[in-house]
Amino acid sequence: MMRFATTIFTAISAAVILAGCGASGDNQGTEYAPNMYHSVAYEPYTQIVDKEAGSWLTSIEYPDEHAEFFNTNQFNPNHMNMRLPAPNTVSRNKNGWLPYRLGKDSLAYAARTLKNPLDSTAAMIASGKLLYDMYCDHCHGAKGTGDGKVASGVTIEDPEKGKIEKGAYNGVANLTGDALKNISEGHIFHVITHGKGLMWPHGSQISVEDRWKISMYVKTLQK
Amino acid sequence: MSSDSRFVPLVLKTDTEPHMNKNFISSACKFFSLVFVFAFINFTSSAQEISTEPAAIKAGESLFNANCKACHAVKRKLVGPALGGVQDRAPSIQWIKDFVHNSSAVIKSGDEYAVKLYNEYNKTQMTSFTSLKDEDIMNILAYVKAENEKVEEVAAAPTGGQQQATQDTGLSGKYLNIVLIGLVIILLLLLIILGLIVSALKRFLDQKELSEEDREVVHSPISVGSITRSSGFIFIVVFLVAALGFKAVINSLFSIGVQQGYAPKQPIAFSHKIHAGQYEIDCKYCHVGATKGKNATIPSVNICMNCHNQIKQGSLTGEGEISKIVAAYENNRPIEWVRIHNLPDLAYFNHAQHVNVGNVECQTCHGPIETMDVVRQHSLLTMGWCIDCHRKTDVNTRGNAYYDNLVEIHNKTGKAPMKVEEIGGLECSKCHY
Numbered sequence: 001m002m003r004f005a006t007t008i009f010t011a012i013s014a015a016v017i018l019a020g021c022g023a024s025g026d027n028q029g030t031e032y033a034p035n036m037y038h039s040v041a042y043e044p045y046t047q048i049v050d051k052e053a054g055s056w057l058t059s060i061e062y063p064d065e066h067a068e069f070f071n072t073n074q075f076n077p078n079h080m081n082m083r084l085p086a087p088n089t090v091s092r093n094k095n096g097w098l099p100y101r102l103g104k105d106s107l108a109y110a111a112r113t114l115k116n117p118l119d120s121t122a123a124m125i126a127s128g129k130l131l132y133d134m135y136c137d138h139c140h141g142a143k144g145t146g147d148g149k150v151a152s153g154v155t156i157e158d159p160e161k162g163k164i165e166k167g168a169y170n171g172v173a174n175l176t177g178d179a180l181k182n183i184s185e186g187h188i189f190h191v192i193t194h195g196k197g198l199m200w201p202h203g204s205q206i207s208v209e210d211r212w213k214i215s216m217y218v219k220t221l222q223k
Numbered sequence: 224m225s226s227d228s229r230f231v232p233l234v235l236k237t238d239t240e241p242h243m244n245k246n247f248i249s250s251a252c253k254f255f256s257l258v259f260v261f262a263f264i265n266f267t268s269s270a271q272e273i274s275t276e277p278a279a280i281k282a283g284e285s286l287f288n289a290n291c292k293a294c295h296a297v298k299r300k301l302v303g304p305a306l307g308g309v310q311d312r313a314p315s316i317q318w319i320k321d322f323v324h325n326s327s328a329v330i331k332s333g334d335e336y337a338v339k340l341y342n343e344y345n346k347t348q349m350t351s352f353t354s355l356k357d358e359d360i361m362n363i364l365a366y367v368k369a370e371n372e373k374v375e376e377v378a379a380a381p382t383g384g385q386q387q388a389t390q391d392t393g394l395s396g397k398y399l400n401i402v403l404i405g406l407v408i409i410l411l412l413l414l415i416i417l418g419l420i421v422s423a424l425k426r427f428l429d430q431k432e433l434s435e436e437d438r439e440v441v442h443s444p445i446s447v448g449s450i451t452r453s454s455g456f457i458f459i460v461v462f463l464v465a466a467l468g469f470k471a472v473i474n475s476l477f478s479i480g481v482q483q484g485y486a487p488k489q490p491i492a493f494s495h496k497i498h499a500g501q502y503e504i505d506c507k508y509c510h511v512g513a514t515k516g517k518n519a520t521i522p523s524v525n526i527c528m529n530c531h532n533q534i535k536q537g538s539l540t541g542e543g544e545i546s547k548i549v550a551a552y553e554n555n556r557p558i559e560w561v562r563i564h565n566l567p568d569l570a571y572f573n574h575a576q577h578v579n580v581g582n583v584e585c586q587t588c589h590g591p592i593e594t595m596d597v598v599r600q601h602s603l604l605t606m607g608w609c610i611d612c613h614r615k616t617d618v619n620t621r622g623n624a625y626y627d628n629l630v631e632i633h634n635k636t637g638k639a640p641m642k643v644e645e646i647g648g649l650e651c652s653k654c655h656y
Contacts, residue, residue: 022478023485023600028565032480037567045518045562078557134505146292149502150530156501166501166538169530171301173293178354197294197302200529205511 038069042081047072049079097208104194104201107187114186118212128217131210135202136218144175144221171198181222188215273310274365283366286359290352297370303344307371310364320360325351486599487561491547492540500593506585512574513585519574521560524552539596563600564589570606571654581643582619587612613648617641 023029031037035057039046054068062068073081085091090099102110118124133142141147153168173180192211193203206214274280294302313319314336322329322337326349329337341348355363428441450456498504507513509527512520527548537545551558566572577583586592590601602608617640620626626641633641647653 021475023482025485026487028485028487029482030479036569037480037565039568043568045521046565046568079559080557134507138502138504138508146288150504154501164538166497167534167536169533170296170299171293171533174289177289177293178352179290179293179350198533200525200532202529204523204525205508207515 035068039071042071042073044082047079047081095209100189100193100203100208100211102190107190107194107196110190111184111187114184114189116185116189116212116216118209118216120216124213125217125220128213128215128220131206131214132217132221135206136214139169139172139199140175144218146172146174146177148172169198173197173199175218176222185212185215185219188218273316273368274361275369276365279362279365280369281366282359283362283364283369286355286363287366290355291363294349297367302347303349304340306367309367316361316364319364320357322349323352323355323360325353327351481603481605482565483600483603485563486597487563489561489597490558491560492544492597494539494596495592495598496594496596497538506592507578513578514575516575517573524548524558528552563598564604566604569655570609571656580619580623581616609654610649613643616643618643618646 021030034054038048038054048069049072051066051070053070057068071081072079076083092098137148138150139146139148141151150169151172154166156164156166158164189211191199192206192214193201195201203211291306295304295306297305297307299305309319310316313322314334318329318334318336326337330341330348425441428437433441498509499506509522510519511522511526512518531545531548535545535549536542548558577588578585588602590599592598592601618626620630620641626646629646630641633645642648
């Protein structure tokens with residue numbers, strides 16, 4: 001009888017103690033082999049900024065005055081491991097795309113002179129549609145009429161508060177309207193890159209090639 | 224021109240009050256008076272009067288949405304001025320028409336009001352809408368006027384809906400309670416009935432002649448102590464507790480190194496439920512790296528600002544949380560989000576591979592992210608979890624010439640579709656190197 005009681009007691013207390021190992025809320029849980037989990041090299045999204053992290057398994061004196069897990073580049077601002085590319089350099093890829101260099105104020109020039117370097121094929125337009133749905137749909141709407149959910153606002157049925165009207169982003173252009181119907185692909189490309197009116201620039205999110213694909217697809221919406 | 228603008232309010236009044244034709248009814252012939260009214264209305268509309276006809280407002284609304292909305296709102300200043308009350312502000316209705324048709328010509332003509340506007344709005348020129356006919360512009364003005372006047376009603380409407388909804392939820396809750404209480408009553412009744420049956424049976428047995436042994440069985444005293452002391456009872460209790468304890472220990476041992484359920488507090492209370500769920504913004508609009516590289520990438524502050532340069536008021540947290548984004552943007556400081564999905568450094572994972580080629584939905588691994596106010600690690604992210612998916616998932620080979628030869632070879636061995644496992648999805652060095 002006594003033995004049973006001790007067994008039960010041990011099992012329960014072990015369960016209680018081990019339950020603290022699981023993750024929930026702010027608790028990340030216990031790691032099994034932390035020194036194999038944390039990158040020693042700088043990783044863009046996993047910087048550990050605590051210099052004491054992992055000191056409990058650091059057996060040698062570290063020359064850099066931090067313990068095992070610390071992996072933040074100390075020479076960058078704001079704990080960042082990533083850096084901006086060196087000035088006056090451009091990234092290159094296999095298709096030879098180079099950055100678009102016309103400034104925001106050259107919209108008229110861009111609209112007049114830029115030509116879409118991509119061939120207008122069905123496959124190209126299809127991938128343009130995919131990109132449009134990804135980057136443009138929520139404001140400009142699936143058909144380009146400027147009626148996306150962000151542009152028109154949404155009404156939510158909340159079980160506690162009833163109907164909630166949620167705000168909208170004003171000033172979303174109707175791409176199929178008369179004002180924009182006849183714009184060139186170069187115009188669209190320039191506006192995606194630098195923004196116009198209330199639209200902010202999207203050049204940082206969408207690559208040059210993808211911007212041309214979207215421009216091509218928008219022209220099909222405007223027909 | 225200025226005589227026109229003075230004429231407008233006067234005509235407006237006649238149109239909003241159809242009873243005005245009382246004056247004419249007093250004349251002998253009703254028919255003639257009607258004809259006269261129609262003629263009058265026709266005359267006035269050509270003399271630039273803004274209609275309040277629902278048809279005109281409706282037509283105006285669709286024209287406004289198609290052509291004006293990008294730069295103008297009725298009550299707010301956007302790229303261009305708020306249009307509410309423009310008919311009273313502008314020199315004349317004809318001026319509005321000219322400006323819409325060719326704004327640059329009006330500005331070049333040296334029109335004082337036009338030049339003032341042009342300078343006030345940073346010399347941004349309004350697009351010329353030559354395709355809009357005069358009547359289109361009148362319809363748009365009708366819509367703007369109606370919109371400008373109606374706002375109060377709109378603000379009052381949602382509260383009504385709110386009360387309705389709360390009543391609804393109250394009702395369904397009540398039903399649930401009634402059902403539960405009913406069930407409890409039924410169970411109590413059953414207990415009472417069973418008790419009655421037992422005592423009735425006892426009485427029935429007492430009337431019969433029974434042997435001494437049977438009598439003992441019938442009248443054996445039932446006490447809690449006798450049950451708890453029985454070896455069978457102790458065995459069952461010990462077994463259950465030990466089994467549950469064992470299960471709990473094993474479960475928690477397996478949770479070591481697994482961060483499923485990790486939902487840290489973030490520096491900004493960003494809600495995926497609002498952005499991805501309610502506004503249906505594509506995941507990849509912000510996580511632009513998902514189709515391009517190893518990391519899905521956390522959006523930089525300028526991507527937040529694409530919308531939050533304008534949307535400054537959150538529905539749950541007011542200005543508090545959104546102002547943090549603006550502060551980060553203005554001070555050129557990154558937001559230090561807490562990473563949730565920490566794949567160990569010993570394993571390699573690439574988003575682009577899975578999202579582009581594999582066509583795996585974000586939700587397959589990240590769970591119902593569009594319903595989460597606070598993001599939680601949904602999946603185990605253990606090796607077993609990866610392998611399991613690689614064994615079950617068919618390779619998406621359609622329209623991908625890369626797989627043509629592989630599919631051909633695979634089809635010689637059997638008819639089952641090609642799994643990820645069969646193109647090296649279980650090779651150690653694919654993920655560990």
